[in-house]
Amino acid sequence: MKPLLRHAGIWIAVLLVLAVGLYPAASRSPITRETIFTVLLSVGLASSLNILLGYTGYVSFGHIVFFGLGGYVGFYALDVLGWHLAAATLVGGLAAGLLALLLGLSILRLRGAYFALATIGINEAMKAFVSNFEPFGGPVGMELHFAIYQDYGGAGQALWMVYWGTVLIALAAVGVSFLVKRSRFGLSLMAIREDEDAAEVMGVVAPQAKTWAYVLSAIFPGMLGALFFFKQGIVEPGSAFRLHLSIELLVMVMLGGQGTVLGPILGAAAYQRLRGLLLTSAFFKNIQLAVAGLLLLLIVLFIPAGAVGWLRGRAAVLRRILE
Amino acid sequence: MLGQLLASLTDGLLIGIVYGLAAMGLTLIFGVMNVINLAHGPIIALGMFGVYLGYTVLGLNPFVGLLLVGVLGLLLGVVIYTVAVHRVINAPHLSSLLATFSVNMIIIGVGTSIFSTSFRNVDFNLGSLSLGPVTVPGTRLAAALLALLVTAALYLFLRRTRPGKYVRAVANNRTAAGLMGIPATRVLALSFGIGTALAAVAGGLIAMSLPFTILSGGAYELKSFVIVVLGGLGNPIGALAGGVVLGLIEGIVPVFMQTTWVPVLEFVLFVLILLLRPQGLFGAQR
Numbered sequence: 001m002k003p004l005l006r007h008a009g010i011w012i013a014v015l016l017v018l019a020v021g022l023y024p025a026a027s028r029s030p031i032t033r034e035t036i037f038t039v040l041l042s043v044g045l046a047s048s049l050n051i052l053l054g055y056t057g058y059v060s061f062g063h064i065v066f067f068g069l070g071g072y073v074g075f076y077a078l079d080v081l082g083w084h085l086a087a088a089t090l091v092g093g094l095a096a097g098l099l100a101l102l103l104g105l106s107i108l109r110l111r112g113a114y115f116a117l118a119t120i121g122i123n124e125a126m127k128a129f130v131s132n133f134e135p136f137g138g139p140v141g142m143e144l145h146f147a148i149y150q151d152y153g154g155a156g157q158a159l160w161m162v163y164w165g166t167v168l169i170a171l172a173a174v175g176v177s178f179l180v181k182r183s184r185f186g187l188s189l190m191a192i193r194e195d196e197d198a199a200e201v202m203g204v205v206a207p208q209a210k211t212w213a214y215v216l217s218a219i220f221p222g223m224l225g226a227l228f229f230f231k232q233g234i235v236e237p238g239s240a241f242r243l244h245l246s247i248e249l250l251v252m253v254m255l256g257g258q259g260t261v262l263g264p265i266l267g268a269a270a271y272q273r274l275r276g277l278l279l280t281s282a283f284f285k286n287i288q289l290a291v292a293g294l295l296l297l298l299i300v301l302f303i304p305a306g307a308v309g310w311l312r313g314r315a316a317v318l319r320r321i322l323e
Numbered sequence: 324m325l326g327q328l329l330a331s332l333t334d335g336l337l338i339g340i341v342y343g344l345a346a347m348g349l350t351l352i353f354g355v356m357n358v359i360n361l362a363h364g365p366i367i368a369l370g371m372f373g374v375y376l377g378y379t380v381l382g383l384n385p386f387v388g389l390l391l392v393g394v395l396g397l398l399l400g401v402v403i404y405t406v407a408v409h410r411v412i413n414a415p416h417l418s419s420l421l422a423t424f425s426v427n428m429i430i431i432g433v434g435t436s437i438f439s440t441s442f443r444n445v446d447f448n449l450g451s452l453s454l455g456p457v458t459v460p461g462t463r464l465a466a467a468l469l470a471l472l473v474t475a476a477l478y479l480f481l482r483r484t485r486p487g488k489y490v491r492a493v494a495n496n497r498t499a500a501g502l503m504g505i506p507a508t509r510v511l512a513l514s515f516g517i518g519t520a521l522a523a524v525a526g527g528l529i530a531m532s533l534p535f536t537i538l539s540g541g542a543y544e545l546k547s548f549v550i551v552v553l554g555g556l557g558n559p560i561g562a563l564a565g566g567v568v569l570g571l572i573e574g575i576v577p578v579f580m581q582t583t584w585v586p587v588l589e590f591v592l593f594v595l596i597l598l599l600r601p602q603g604l605f606g607a608q609r
Contacts, residue, residue, distance in 0.1 A: 125590030290432025
């Protein structure tokens with residue numbers, strides 16, 4: 001019982017994701033599956049971002065660049081090279097990780113606002129470059145032949161396959177973010193977050209630790225990008241490198257609580273649920289963005305620690321069971 | 324070829340000055356309070372709509388409309404500062420970024436539901452000026468001249484007047500300025516207001532010669548980021564120079580290669596400057 005309780009935080013998080021993930025299998029309804037797919041996609045992306053943002057304290061405004069790049073590379077592997085979806089997903093994640101490694105060695109020297117601005121610049125530069133890059137279809141992007149879904153037992157079957165892939169990756173992202181938090185590596189990241197200079201004095205090799213955190217937080221978005229654009233059947237620069245989605249991820253992490261394992265999960269679910277509600281309501285439909293903005297403002301101003309952070313601050317019991 | 328080049332150069336120079344004015348608003352706010360204003364784009368768009376509505380609904384001359392836009396922009400900035408920024412001014416970067424971004428969402432949300440996202444333009448003509456191979460639309464020339472005028476006014480305000488000196492003192496060291504009896508909070512609100520007014524006026528100037536939607540501000544916001552980094556974060560006069568550099572790039576590059584390569588060059592330059600010369604091309608003295 002004791003060790004089980006000590007790791008209560010991760011069990012709550014994993015069981016939550018698993019329960020939500022398995023639900024569509026029980027109902028077999030494509031509509032529920034689509035709703036939950038969106039939520040789990042956000043969970044995976046937000047949990048990855050949290051490794052950099054929550055633990056290391058670096059604000060990446062252009063994190064979606066990894067999602068887009070993974071999507072493009074995966075798409076290229078599927079469409080042009082004729083690879084299997086699983087291989088394409090892996091190579092998408094690998095490409096994103098590689099980009100993060102290269103970027104990490106250079107732009108992570110920047111701190112605070114300068115880093116945030118640089119990530120926006122990278123995303124926009126990548127989008128502009130891909131729009132001119134003919135092998136990736138230039139400004140119109142690429143489209144899959146419908147016949148490709150036959151290899152996976154028809155379009156319906158392929159959609160389920162993408163779904164289970166997303167469940168797995170979301171689980172992996174949550175698991176990795178827990179492992180990182182509990183490891184020595186995680187401790188050095190959090191030391192960097194609190195005071196980078198002091199951390200270096202204490203023997204943390206900051207450039208190295210930051211780079212690996214960046215790489216870890218890039219791999220899952222790359223894989224999710226490959227899955228997502230396989231499902232869409234079409235990829236183009238505007239939808240792959242959408243800066244707005246990047247900022248929505250930041251909102252999710254903030255909403256749930258940055259630097260916690262459970263936070264990004266709750267934040268992603270709550271944000272997507274809210275968006276769905278606002279979009280379907282006749283009254284809020286036109287003005288949903290403004291309502292979401294107002295809500296965000298209230299959270300930033302009054303509950304900056306996010307839902308999980310706020311709960312943890314309430315009682316010692318919650319601090320023990322919420323990670 | 325030479326004529327074409329000369330024409331593109333003039334075009335780029337004129338629009339670059341207006342870009343510079345917009346970026347000045349962003350950089351002033353960053354320089355004074357270390358906040359990157361992510362509501363910058365929508366404020367530029369509001370400036371565009373201010374001039375547009377003044378012209379079509381009230382029948383105001385766009386230049387009179389600009390004056391009104393400037394005043395309203397100042398007030399809007401003070402309101403935004405008081406409501407959204409003041410509480411997070413000492414918090415980590417993420418808080419102020421998200422607070423200003425939520426203002427962005429609110430403006431865009433309300434704006435799209437009122438104005439939709441269809442294109443508008445201010446149908447206002449000042450004739451054009453020809454000089455050899457170069458023909459300049461009057462509105463563009465007037466916009467650039469006005470932008471220079473506003474820059475000069477800002478410079479004099481910051482250097483010569485008492486409130487301007489307060490602004491510089493607070494930018495230098497907020498705590499020390501407070502100890503010297505400067506009302507730091509009011510000065511911060513004023514600076515945010517001035518930054519907002521500059522962005523709104525720049526938007527109004529752009530609206531006089533180019534079509535726009537409520538979402539157009541986003542593109543100019545990204546340009547402002549590039550300019551601000553070129554000129555050195557927090558350096559208003561550097562921003563003008565950065566704007567001219569960006570405008571010239573936009574003018575010259577399409578002569579030699581496809582227009583779609585312009586943003587690639589801009590953003591690569593942006594990242595390189597951040598990495599190699601984060602104080603900007605022109606130093607970072609305030």
